[in-house]
Amino acid sequence: MTQSNNNQGITNGVSLIAFAKTHGKMQVGTFTNSETGDEFRSCIFTDAEGNRCFVAFSSKMGELSAKEIAAQKDSLQVVQLASGNYKLCKNGSTWEDVDL
Numbered sequence: 001m002t003q004s005n006n007n008q009g010i011t012n013g014v015s016l017i018a019f020a021k022t023h024g025k026m027q028v029g030t031f032t033n034s035e036t037g038d039e040f041r042s043c044i045f046t047d048a049e050g051n052r053c054f055v056a057f058s059s060k061m062g063e064l065s066a067k068e069i070a071a072q073k074d075s076l077q078v079v080q081l082a083s084g085n086y087k088l089c090k091n092g093s094t095w096e097d098v099d100l
Contacts, residue, residue: 012080016069016088019078020045023053028066043069043088058089 020026024047031054032039041063043055055078057063069076069088077091 009082010079011082013077015091016073016076016078019055023047024051026069028064028069053086055086055088058087061089064088 023045025045027044027046028041029044030039030041041057043057045053045055047053064072072090075091076088079087079089081087
């Protein structure tokens with residue numbers, strides 16, 4: 001069953017700790033969108049070969065500082081959307097209400 005997050009299906013989800021073990025060192029920083037010039041905060045993981053993987057903050061959870069992420073590391077997960085993008089969110093927060 002595919003879950004929905006902002007109308008994009010979630011294809012995979014793992015704990016933050018497991019994601020970091022496979023994607024490398026985690027950092028949080030401010031970046032600039034090259035198309036719009038807008039600044040945004042994001043997580044970035046860098047592996048031993050220098051490959052980088054951006055992980056956006058879930059809009060439901062909001063942005064966290066490095067200290068907040070460290071304090072909540074056991075209750076956070078990284079989900080991959082059908083688009084291929086990654087989002088950091090709280091465990092169990094991938095479900096959305098369906099208006100029937």
